[in-house]
Amino acid sequence: MTDLQDLYQELILDHGRRPRNFGALSGTSRSAEGYNPLCGDKVKVYVKMDGDTVKDISFEGAGCAISTASASIMTEILKGKTRTEAEELFQTFHELVTGQKAQLQAPELGKLAVFSGVSEFPIRVKCATLAWHTLRAALNDADEVISTE
Ligand code: ZN
Numbered sequence: 520m521t522d523l524q525d526l527y528q529e530l531i532l533d534h535g536r537r538p539r540n541f542g543a544l545s546g547t548s549r550s551a552e553g554y555n556p557l558c559g560d561k562v563k564v565y566v567k568m569d570g571d572t573v574k575d576i577s578f579e580g581a582g583c584a585i586s587t588a589s590a591s592i593m594t595e596i597l598k599g600k601t602r603t604e605a606e607e608l609f610q611t612f613h614e615l616v617t618g619q620k621a622q623l624q625a626p627e628l629g630k631l632a633v634f635s636g637v638s639e640f641p642i643r644v645k646c647a648t649l650a651w652h653t654l655r656a657a658l659n660d661a662d663e664v665i666s667t668e
Pocket of ligand 1: 555585
C-alpha cells in the first residue's frame, strides 16, 4: 500500500508543479472563478462545449499542490466527456474524497483515484473539489465567484 501512496504523492506533486491545460482558452468559452478561503486556493476554469460534450477545458489560478493537481487532472479527464458524465464523475469523486466510497468501488475515476488519501484530511476536501465546483458553475454559466465557504 505504501508504494501506491508514494506513487499517488508523486502524481499530485507532478501535476501541482507542472499543471496540464494551464492558461485561458482562446475564443468563446464559458468560465467561472472559484475561491477556497480556508486554504487560499483560487482557480478559474474555462470550458468550451461542442453541443453537450466538453471540447476543450483549461484552468488558471494559484493554490496548494492538491488544488492545482486536482484542477490539472480534472481537465485531462473531462476532455471529450458529456456534461452528464462530468457531473457523474464529480459525484463519485466527491464520494471518494469524503470517504463515502472506497477507491475500488470507483474504477471509473482512473487517475483521479490519486486523491483517495484526501479522505483522511477533511480540511483538504475543499482543495480537491474546488476546481469541480468551479467547473459546475462554468457549465451553468454562473457569473459570481464560487466560494467553498
Ligand atoms: Zn488548498
